[in-house]
Amino acid sequence: MSTVELDVQQSPGAPRGAAQAAPRGHRLRLGDPIFRGLATACGLALAAAMFGLTAVLVYNAWPAITGLGTSVLTTVAWSPVDHEYGALAALAGTFLSTVVAMVIAVPLALVIALLLVDLVHPSVARVVGTAIEMLAAIPSIIFGMVGIFVIVPFIQDKLVPWLLTTPLANVPGIKPGPQFQGGGVSIFTAGVVLAFMVLPFITAVSRDVLKMVPQVTKEAGYGMGSTTWEVMHKISMRYANSGIVGAVFIGLGRALGETMAVAFLIGSLFTALPRSLFDPGTSIASLIALTFSEATEKIQVSALIELGLILFLITVVFQILAQVWLRRVQRATGGRA
């Protein structure tokens, strides 16, 4: 916004009100301070909500933090009946399914953003962009349902049997581990569905960021005889690479916290590390969703909330990183992310 605004800002209610009050007599100007106070209060309520959430989580997780210490992060199995509260399996599953999702979603998002920015007429771009954004509007549970009724049988009955006949079957990470159960409900399936859940977010932010590249710079490239791809890849993406990193972080943050679709599709194996993408596993969010309501022992509830706190902190870190990287693009291009 321009600096002209500052002039307007410098004189809120009071002086003007004072000037007005004289001709109108003894009318009190309370509207402005009240309104401003209300608005500020609501703004601060946002911050208060966040601190409240953090405080409640830490308070409830405290018995586990002090009682279990770092064992939560180093023990593999989540097995309350054996009094083992290890989140390593859940962390591994979260990480692996997110990686699968990113590997699929990021390149796809980038080429779609390229298309929307450089390859089509703006009105077509709006239609295509809206269609992709509709993916973001579809609730997680519907992704889970389509996943379980359509994707799972496909992967279990068609994809994995075929894959096992190819040389790829011996690649570590694809080769079935000891926990393999057909591959239908597995890290891979969860990752594939996650990819399409985060795709619209990465696409939207990448597109916005690529749009901010100054037209002059791009035209200079075209004027030199570059092809569209060369302008995109040597000019736009270099200019906006911080923003694209920011977009990836946003996608990462969303993928990490996704609960319902993953709960349906990942196989709910809490006690072993996955040795293959086609092994079942679990994620922190789905572990909490599936086991929270039956946690009877205080330490179990506390440990689950500690897991929630860990997930919360990871997503906060990624959000902040995303903000930082996006701000860099803002500064570079002079616009607002």
Place this chain on the structure above:
Amino acid sequence: MKKSARSWRLVPLAAAALAIAALALAVAGCGGSSASDAGAPAVPGEPSLTPVPMTADTILGAGASFPAPLYMKWGSDYNSVSGVKLNYQSIGSGGGISAIEAKTVDFGASDAPLEQAELEANGLAQFPMIVGGTVLVVNLDGVADGQLKLTADVVAGIFMGTITTWNDPAIVKLNPGVKLPSTKINVVHRSDGSGTTWIFTHYLTDAAGSVWTAGADKEISWPVGVGGKGNEGVAASVQQLSGSIGYVEYAYAKQTGMTTTQLQNKDGQWVKPSIASFAAAAANADWKASLPSTYMVLVNQPGADTWPITGASFILMQKDQADAARGKAALEFFNWAYTSGADAATALDYVAIPANVYELVQSDVWPTITVSGTPVWP
């Protein structure tokens, strides 16, 4: 300038209108439900049902998925005769125990009974409500319902991960003439704390102790397999994953037409799951000896026709009730279920608790459920 403020009122007003409309619809919806709420005819012989105070028109229960089909059917039947609503949430036995300990429900349901020490520590009363059978279900092309024969050792081997393919010699030996594929056995177990798991693992420990070493509890560290949520989830997973095997309460298999297996019971006889085989196992139970906790294990019972994975499902209530009306409403429902619910139970292949047992429960356990020292029942 004066009229222009109208636009900003629009949004919160619209939200308010939406909320009020929805709440009004919901309240009006009471009259649209299939059962009559006010002025319902009292169950004969139960004058205390009319008038029903507002706080006791809904009973909240949560827990085991094992008896859930029956409890829900009882709930809607009871609603028709008394106007009292039963909201039963199938969240697993672990969830039921957790909920009743947190006092967020009027009763919890669990197929994994608590021992006397734990009951006392949490101030809970426990009593059996129903008996049912757990069966193995498989998803195999070309295998008919009740055709496949499995022994406890083979089942234990499958769930331990030592028997991995359908054409393993141990399975083939038991099933000559059945075409078994060479594909991997996909194992489905419970992901949540489950009384059905408790019953199933007690069976494996008792009948196949040399093979099964993973223990017996609501939740165990499964050597292999994927997890499904609730009996519902295990049944759904077995339906969806070809070549899979899982364990569910019988109603889930029968009502969905899934393929069940035969098992060999303690007497060495091959039995198919049926209400008669569950009842034969339940007949051996000495409930009097199990008081005051009514803790009872019914797996692997002797008898020619007994189904080896039979179990009872229990109700847990707080001994010290906060609200007399709600406690009474719950016990009245259970009384109705004991006295009039047998037909619904039989239709879903559950074995109803016989009169001599429930009278024992009503005389020995229910008086411990009190409000400020006064029993809520009768």
Place this chain on the structure above:
Amino acid sequence: MSTATDLHSAPPRRRSVTRRKATDLVVKVLAWIGAWFGIAVMAFIVYEVVRRGAGALNVAFFTQPTPQDVTSDTGGFANAIVGTLAITGVAALIAIPMGFLGGVYLAEFGRNGRMATAVRMIANVVMGVPSIIVGVFAFAILVKPLQHYSGFAGSAALAFIMLPVMARTTEDILNLVPNEIRESGLAMGAARWKVTLGVICKAARGGLITGATLAIVRVAGETAPLLFTALSSPYWMTGLFGPGGFFGGPVANLTKTIYDFSGSPYPHWQELAWGGALVIIIAVLGMNILVRLLFQRGKQW
């Protein structure tokens, strides 16, 4: 894009020109394939939901409560739909005014000040918090201490999610309003609050309604926050308080019921779940498209 005027000798450059053009073409094709693939996935999901759910949408679906009898084919989703409307409506009642005022603070009063920048950053962070964590939070403060589940606890969780979304959306929309409008309003001598509400918001009305609608519709499809707060119920709400009421006990809602029914093995219940999913898809996508069409001069997506 041709290089007819290149200054170097012909043969090596011509080959690399062809190669550059070929790469360019390959990427363009990939981009089109990618875009079509993304759209195809979206269309496929909608198609599957419509195909499997359309058969469930009959009169009974919209008038009868959820079934409790696994043996019969009766029942509908009516109480779940009404429950979701009530829960989402109350959440909107809490979050939309607060979020709107918060956005006004960020756009009009705080602007680039330190406190406002901090609030903005916090709002962005809260938007990324997984909804299951919000559900656990609402359980810890509204269900466990009061010892009962309630529809209101569900509303509180949803309101928590909606608040930062509404605030940031409001801020973005208000920032699009040109300063000239602000200045002319203030130059007329009107009070600050009158200018903000009467002039600026009126100018941004389309965008604000779009933002509010999209925020509401987004939380209407959430399941995780309701898992431990509103739980579910097979009955209609019986008023406001008491074990069957909105503030006193579990309340039926679309998303949890869909979650339960789609994880069940009964074909009829699964079909009802698809019907519920179709209702959600129609509401969510329908509202999205509707507000964008009606209020195109609002936030440019």
